Amino acid sequence: MAETILRFAPSPTGGFHVGNARTALFNYLYVQHYGGKLLLRVEDTDQKRNTGTSLQTILESLGWLGIAFDGEPVYQSQNAEAHRRAAEQLLESGHAYYSYLTPEALEAERAQAVAEKRPLRFDRDLTPEQRAEKEARGLPGVVRFRVPEGETVWNDRIRGESRWDNGVISDFVILRADGSPTYHLAVVVDDYEMGVGFVLRGGDHLSNTPKQMMLFEALGWEVPEYAHNTLLLGPDGRKLSKRHGETTVTEYREKGYLPEAVCNFLALLGWAPGDGREFFTREELIEAFTVEGMLEKDAVFDEQKLEWLNGEHIWARPHADLVQEAVWRWRDEGWIKDGEAESRRAVLEKIVALLQPRVRTLQEFRTFGYFFNDPDHYEEKARKKQWKADTPGRIEALISRLEALEGFDESEVEAATRTLAGELGISTAKLIHPTRLALSGVGFGPGLFELMEVLGKETCIRRMRKALEVLGEAYTVPAD
Numbered sequence: 001m002a003e004t005i006l007r008f009a010p011s012p013t014g015g016f017h018v019g020n021a022r023t024a025l026f027n028y029l030y031v032q033h034y035g036g037k038l039l040l041r042v043e044d045t046d047q048k049r050n051t052g053t054s055l056q057t058i059l060e061s062l063g064w065l066g067i068a069f070d071g072e073p074v075y076q077s078q079n080a081e082a083h084r085r086a087a088e089q090l091l092e093s094g095h096a097y098y099s100y101l102t103p104e105a106l107e108a109e110r111a112q113a114v115a116e117k118r119p120l121r122f123d124r125d126l127t128p129e130q131r132a133e134k135e136a137r138g139l140p141g142v143v144r145f146r147v148p149e150g151e152t153v154w155n156d157r158i159r160g161e162s163r164w165d166n167g168v169i170s171d172f173v174i175l176r177a178d179g180s181p182t183y184h185l186a187v188v189v190d191d192y193e194m195g196v197g198f199v200l201r202g203g204d205h206l207s208n209t210p211k212q213m214m215l216f217e218a219l220g221w222e223v224p225e226y227a228h229n230t231l232l233l234g235p236d237g238r239k240l241s242k243r244h245g246e247t248t249v250t251e252y253r254e255k256g257y258l259p260e261a262v263c264n265f266l267a268l269l270g271w272a273p274g275d276g277r278e279f280f281t282r283e284e285l286i287e288a289f290t291v292e293g294m295l296e297k298d299a300v301f302d303e304q305k306l307e308w309l310n311g312e313h314i315w316a317r318p319h320a321d322l323v324q325e326a327v328w329r330w331r332d333e334g335w336i337k338d339g340e341a342e343s344r345r346a347v348l349e350k351i352v353a354l355l356q357p358r359v360r361t362l363q364e365f366r367t368f369g370y371f372f373n374d375p376d377h378y379e380e381k382a383r384k385k386q387w388k389a390d391t392p393g394r395i396e397a398l399i400s401r402l403e404a405l406e407g408f409d410e411s412e413v414e415a416a417t418r419t420l421a422g423e424l425g426i427s428t429a430k431l432i433h434p435t436r437l438a439l440s441g442v443g444f445g446p447g448l449f450e451l452m453e454v455l456g457k458e459t460c461i462r463r464m465r466k467a468l469e470v471l472g473e474a475y476t477v478p479a480d
Contacts, residue, residue, distance in 0.1 A: 004036035005195045008069070009076075009187070011043045012055035015248035018301070019202060019232045019240060021065060022266040026229060027200050028067045029267065029289040039194055040069040043076045045186055061249040065259050066282065074194060076186055083181035086189045086219060087143050087174055095218035096174060097124050099144045100134040113170070119147075120170035143175035145184075145215065152210035157198075157227035158294045164210040172211060184208065188215040191224060198225045203298070227291065230270040231298040240301050252306075256362030258317075261310040269299035279312050311360035319353040326352050326365040335372035350454050354446040368445070371454065374463055375441025378471060382443025386433040387471050394424065395438065398431055399464050408457040414449040438467030 008024045010016070031038040040062075044050045062069075090096035099122045101109070113120045122144060126134070135141060152164045174185040181189075187208075191199065206228050216223040232240040240247060252262055264280050272295060273280075273288045280288065314322065327341045327348060341348060351371050359365060378387075401416045402408075417435075421428040432448050439451065439460060452460050 004031075004034070004197045005039060006031055006036060006198050006200060007039045007041050007191065007194060007196050008067075009041040009043050009190075010058050011046065011049075012051060012058060013046060013049040014054055015250060016058045016061040017247055018249060018252070018262075018266065019247075021061065021249050021262070022232065022269060023200070023202050023229070024062060024067050025065065025263055025266050026270070026294070029286060030198075030200060030291065032286040033289045036198075037070040038068075039071060039196070040073045041076060041190055041194065042073050043183075043186070045076050045080075045180065045183075047077075057248075057250060061253070064253060065249065065263055074190070076190055079186070079190055079193065080181070082193060083186050083189050084175070084179065086185060087181065090145065090174065090215075090218055091143065093218065094146070096143050096145050098126065098131055098141050099123065099171070099173075100126075100131070100139040100141050102139060119168060122171055124171070140177040142173045142177050144171040145174050145211075145218070147171050147214065152213050154209065154213060154223075154226055157200075157225060157291050158229060159227075159296055162206075162209075166210070166214075169211065174215070184211050184215060188212050188219070188221075192216070192219070192221045196224050198227070200227045200229070203228045203231045227294070229294055230296065232269060233298050233300050235300060235302070237300075256364065257306065257310050258313045258362070261306070261313040264313065265306045265309050269301065270295055279309065279316075281316075307360045314359060314362070315357050317356075319356050320349055322352050322356060322362075323348055325362050326355075329362065329365050330372065333366055333369065335369060347454060354450055354454065358446060370440040370442070370445075374459075374466060375439075377441055378437055378467070379442045382433075382437050383471065386437050386443060391434045392468055392472075394426070394431060395434060395464055395468060397424070398435065399461055402457065402461060405457070408453060408460075410447075410449045410453045413452045417449070435464065438464045438471075 006027045008027050010020055010024075027038055030036070042055060042058075044055070059073075087096065091098075101122070109120055109122075123130075124146060131141075147166055147169050150166055152166060154162055156162045172184065173182050175181055191212075209226050209228070213223050234240045249262070253259075260282055263282060264278075264285065267280065267285055267289070268278060271289065271293050274293060277288075323341075323345065327336065330336050331338065331341070336344070336348075351368075352365075355365060355368055398417060398420055401420050402413070405412055405416060417431050418428050421431050433443065436445065436448050436451070437443055439448075439455065445451065455463075
């Protein structure tokens with residue numbers, strides 16, 4: 001049995017949309033699960049809109065997502081001669097014909113067809129003399145495919161039996177007046193020449209499938225299998241677009257999402273494992289994926305769920321692997337200098353381990369500057385809640401206990417704090433919360449005693465004394 005070949009075929013005309021990334025992912029998962037080959041075809045025939053920057057963005061995004069292909073990319077523009085040969089074959093067999101209409105005449109025919117609720121009609125059977133006369137008049141000549149009567153039927157591997165009435169399809173252009181192929185002809189020829197046996201793509205291509213199947217059959221080539229997944233929708237139920245916010249892989253990468261989280265999230269938009277699971281590693285996705293599990297219902301892009309999944313994947317990563325992700329962001333903020341990371345790696349790993357369960361995107365590592373700098377202000381809400389009239393005396397007492405410690409690890413600091421709270425006849429929380437505010441400037445964060453161990457004795461005492469100065473009588477409120 002021949003190896004099944006699939007392809008992913010992006011156009012380099014803009015950013016790499018998450019919907020296209022999802023299609024690439026499904027093709028990748030199919031090949032990894034069932035076997036076969038996945039080829040990359042760059043559909044670059046639109047010379048006016050193609051850009052090298054867009055192609056580079058697509059390739060980088062695919063690489064970042066870990067979607068690998070077999071062999072080098074195939075460029076559609078390099079197959080122009082094969083496209084023209086196929087058009088000539090269709091002309092010779094009578095499946096295609098030359099058509100001549102001015103833009104005005106074409107628009108008039110289109111308006112009439114809409115009014116009469118019928119496909120466009122064209123002069124299908126021009127004689128050579130009639131063709132020559134029209135060409136002599138300078139009319140633009142295109143090659144149109146002669147749509148046959150009847151219907152086109154295929155077994156869609158996601159949607160089941162699909163039927164399309166050919167009567168609603170107008171004879172479509174396969175070769176433009178300048179001799180360049182249109183999308184449908186180029187796709188069919190390229191799929192044939194690449195040996196593609198299964199086309200797995202988005203639901204927005206459903207209306208393209210009958211046209212392409214007609215071309216395959218007219219050219220005498222074996223028709224590949226087709227499967228069309230769901231559309232991606234925004235929260236308002238409309239097709240996902242820029243009006244909903246970020247829509248490209250690059251934007252989510254820059255926002256601090258992990259590639260494994262993005263892949264996990266995209267896979268669940270159009271596929272379900274059947275057991276209710278939502279968290280998958282790449283290996284687990286490959287093992288669980290089946291075409292039978294792919295859904296027909298359109299999927300809503302829920303960024304909150306993506307953020308949750310990203311947090312889960314951050315939590316699942318070994319914290320040592322996250323250090324570099326955090327370090328370059330801290331360096332960018334100016335919190336550590338070039339060359340410092342290696343000498344401070346043990347401490348940096350501890351900071352990452354503390355923050356790992358608390359961040360949902362890598363960018364959130366930028367929000368914990370107090371690990372590196374003394375706070376320059378104190379959160380008003382936390383100050384009003386945690387800093388009372390008797391707080392300064394309690395902090396002074398804690399400073400004395402901390403100064404007396406020989407070591408300064410988490411357990412020693414915790415023991416000293418709890419012992420003092422017992423002697424003062426207060427809950428430990430009445431020491432923990434004001435101390436956190438003094439050390440970080442905010443009322444939330446990782447466990448206080450873990451934080452204090454990472455900051456070190458000298459830094460903690462210095463910051464607590466600074467808080468006593470800044471949060472003096474001007475900031476006190478009545479005691480409980």
